[in-house]
Amino acid sequence: MTAPQPDDQRTRIPPADAGRVVTCDLAFDVREPADIALQVAAARGLRVHAERLDMATEGTSLVGPAELAAPHGGRLHLLRAPRGVLSVSYRAELERPEADRQHGDAVLDGDLLDMEQLTYLRPSRYCPSDHVVGLAVAEFGGLPPGRPRVDAIATWVHHRVGYVAGSSAVHDSAEDTLLTGQGVCRDFAHLGITLCRALQIPARFAAVYAPGLTPMDFHAVFEAWIDGAWRTYDATRRVPRPSLIRIATGRDATDTAFASVLRGIATLQSIEVTATVTGTLPVDDHWTDTQLS
Numbered sequence: 001m002t003a004p005q006p007d008d009q010r011t012r013i014p015p016a017d018a019g020r021v022v023t024c025d026l027a028f029d030v031r032e033p034a035d036i037a038l039q040v041a042a043a044r045g046l047r048v049h050a051e052r053l054d055m056a057t058e059g060t061s062l063v064g065p066a067e068l069a070a071p072h073g074g075r076l077h078l079l080r081a082p083r084g085v086l087s088v089s090y091r092a093e094l095e096r097p098e099a100d101r102q103h104g105d106a107v108l109d110g111d112l113l114d115m116e117q118l119t120y121l122r123p124s125r126y127c128p129s130d131h132v133v134g135l136a137v138a139e140f141g142g143l144p145p146g147r148p149r150v151d152a153i154a155t156w157v158h159h160r161v162g163y164v165a166g167s168s169a170v171h172d173s174a175e176d177t178l179l180t181g182q183g184v185c186r187d188f189a190h191l192g193i194t195l196c197r198a199l200q201i202p203a204r205f206a207a208v209y210a211p212g213l214t215p216m217d218f219h220a221v222f223e224a225w226i227d228g229a230w231r232t233y234d235a236t237r238r239v240p241r242p243s244l245i246r247i248a249t250g251r252d253a254t255d256t257a258f259a260s261v262l263r264g265i266a267t268l269q270s271i272e273v274t275a276t277v278t279g280t281l282p283v284d285d286h287w288t289d290t291q292l293s
């Protein structure tokens with residue numbers, strides 16, 4: 001396992017470029033009228049220059065969906081789709097303000113945790129942290145509490161798990177990832193979260209747009225509560241973290257699915273995601289401190 005760099009080398013990564021353009025195009029085969037929950041819109045936080053969410057069935061536009069506020073700035077859209085082929089198209093042009101917008105949530109006095117952090121200490125569907133306490137303590141318990149442990153966890157997951165497209169199923173948890181030693185971005189994030197929680201470090205799952213990702217798709221990272229703020233970790237190390245755009249945040253992938261059929265019958269036919277920055281991608285050594293906006 002690679003040793004963490006000295007603290008004096010861990011400086012916050014400045015954004016290399018402010019502009020972001022993200023798109024998402026989905027097609028569903030709706031066999032029976034369906035209620036669908038979508039989480040594809042960029043979370044609130046960045047400055048929005050232009051944004052559009054269009055939905056149509058067989059070319060006929062649908063009435064605008066209801067938007068609900070989700071945790072941590074997320075936006076959930078609810079729509080009712082009739083039978084036919086449903087097309088969903090999202091496009092946004094976003095900008096990081098001039099001032100560094102990397103920030104944590106409100107810092108509490110002392111070491112007390114609020115209800116939000118307590119929520120992200122508990123085991124969840126894909127992150128059964130109570131099952132891996134022994135492993136977590138054996139591997140990381142000898143390190144100083146806080147950031148050194150999370151840095152070591154992210155490095156361990158990166159080297160322990162192979163990134164293999166299509167290697168995991170929708171029901172696989174962090175335990176399955178440990179057993180198989182392979183997975184995709186959500187599996188890397190779930191395992192990082194699970195090990196953090198096993199060591200009593202609050203950790204949460206973030207679905208993001210990821211400029212620089214190849215092949216392009218939605219991406220997943222995890223955030224750990226360290227020194228009064230949520231610090232971002234990408235154990236896959238496949239994209240620079242400063243380029244990421246938050247979509248949804250939750251306990252695990254259960255809370256952040258880009259589409260959920262709540263009622264009726266609808267199946268996903270196709271998905272196309274793009275995410276770019278204006279100019280060049282930021283540089284990320286995956287040691288320095290960074291936070292999602």
